[in-house]
Amino acid sequence: MIFVGKRTEYLKAELENLKAQGLYFVERVRVGPPDNRVVIKGVEYILMCSNNYLGLANHPKIREAAIRAIEEYGVGAGAVRPISGTTDLHIEAEEKIAKFKRREAAILFQSGYVANVGTIQALVRDEDAVLSEELNHGSIIDGIRLTKAKRLIYKHLDMEDLEAKLKETKDARKRFIMTDGVFSMDGDIAPLDKIADLADEYDAIVYVDDAHGEGVLGDHGRGIVDHFKLHDRIDIEMGTLSKAFGVIGGYIASSKEVVEYLKQRARPHLLSSALNPPDVAAIIAAIDLLSSTDEPLKKLWSNARYFQKSLVDRGFNIGNTKTPITPVMIGDEKKTQQLVEMLFNDYHIFVQAVVYPWVPRGTARIRFQPNATHSIEDLNYVIDSLTEAAKKIGVLT
Template identity: 40%
Template sequence: MTDFYGEMQKELDILKASSLFRQTITVETPPEPWIAVGSQTMLNLAGNNYLGLANHPVLKEAAVHALQKYGTGTAGSRLVVGTSALHEEVEEALARFQGRESALLFSSGYCANLGVIQALVGRNDYVFSDKLNHASIVDGIILSRAKLKRYRHKDLDHLEKLLKNTTAPGRKLIITDSIFSMDGDRAPIKELVELKQRYGAMLMLDEAHGEGVFGPKGRGLAAHEMAAEHIDIHLGTLSKAFGCLGAYVAGSKTLVDYLRNKCRSFIYTTSLPPAVLGSILGALKVIAGTAGDRLRRDLRNKSKWMINELNKLGFSTLDSDSQIIPILIPGNDNVINFSKKLRQRGILALPIRVPTVPKNSERIRVSLMATHSMQDLTYAVEQFANIKREERV
């Protein structure tokens, strides 16, 4: 008889021996600039709460109000009894926010990518995906069974060659992150729009790390580039700059009606609970208002400052131009050791390793919040300098 658990343990032992074994970190406070991890208070440079809204009083008040009015859960999927007036209110608000005809909520960005890609393309279709796209996009393409054409990261010539050589009938779908989650750089959105128009493709943009942070009123990088109207499928995530949970797709009414009828991760999932929906409405008020403008400006200035300071110390931050700052520490053991040294100094900034990034491009991923103080960031830079000098990396 096969010893399933024995085989699993062997694989786990290999991961441990290779310093690739992963464990969760228990945080005992809200995701503020300083958090409690066990008995230690640490500077939080590891999360995605970019505007600092995850513990904002406006969001919490809106969540409590929705909870009291609608209860704790919906007890149903959207096409059964899981659609409340609040779901429709949130979707209408998100559509207005993006200036699109319609929007559709999902329980997470991962579920949205899985479901939307599966619904839009199949065996006889083609997906053109940036090599550094998020794992949820990769998984969605695999499940769709469409033919995958990966183009080199932001390499428009390579993408055009792939598009030009794909002459068989079938849908063509170009997919890219707007801000890449591990490199912090931006997709060439205007040029992608030109290519999708030239070759009759659809363009899907995942604004997980751009929405709330870039563009007028935080509408995302496509809006910042004045190209939002040319994006066929806008995917927004509500768990990062919004400080909530869930995701949505915005686009034409035809697109949303199609997804409502074809998208399995929408049809067969219990809908988002009322408290989350309330918090999304609260987040929209903050993000689209003057407070949101101030938070975006503060975050941008702090990100530029920190990238500049780290570069002056001799660290490579790749081509980051956002609140996500990769600090290259090649070598699995090296990056783990560097992260441990940071934790000893009260800084939580985690090592990113294989398979999330390629071997020899291991890094510390720093992500900033608008609510970090300059004192916080100055302390962090000082500690990076100290460890670099001590470890000679």
């Protein structure tokens, strides 16, 4: 017998309301790895909305490392890190991440989301001030919400506004400037060189979320700090292992003191079980691969450049992207959902509408993510199909 939740029935009306506003997400259930093609209910689709930038999520060497680790370690870590969850694999991965990011030390977390929330909560005190970029990822925002520090939001990419807010907070114990490196819904990048100048002038700590920069920007995909060559001027790099690295997990790469402190005080490190050994082995293999070759990185960028230029030539607005993230701006939530449905049903292209709360209301878009697994034929098919579908529903003339 299934019990009906009488006291929670009120949520029905709220769900209907989300549907009426075009804000209701449909999760497509796929089988198989996130390569260029995926199968949903027995039908093949071109996948254009995965963060698997370099195709590492299904790379033979990385799969093999994970399988080997299952044979040696089993599937679960068995505990939180300080109890008994730390394996030699966790330590090796942290050392490799630190070396790859050209930092003194690194600490793994269970996801990028958890890395942001856990780190910000641990480092920021009531008497501090956080200066947070307007378009920061929700996990930074959630981390800040867990603190009682003074919070100021500076306008997107606006260094004058950041400076004004630094002046406003001169009495804080410490000031933290927190920013995404690459903005995940727009693909534009933070002016880290200018942020570093302001941080030097006002003695602020800089915290950068490199989720969409690593594996994409910098030498061999070392990320946005490497792209700007600012290793000695940016204090804390947060990253995720779920996107270009193709696995799962998050990390902080920084000074020895920051990492040692987080191992003592970050609540997800102390209160949530460690990453599973096969995931950690896969992370190590992904870093080894990226360190030894930049072929997938070159393919990613040549695909992204081709795709973006073609869309602009067809008359689409792709905003101010500087990375492979390709937002096709539509504006209206319902039209965006309609276009996504048409691409899915009529053209077998799998993309997602990006609507509120991911982006402000009225700025809905479709985020296309060309990656290293796509062929030119895949991209041409998507470009032609999108053009045809957008004309049909009147969002392209």
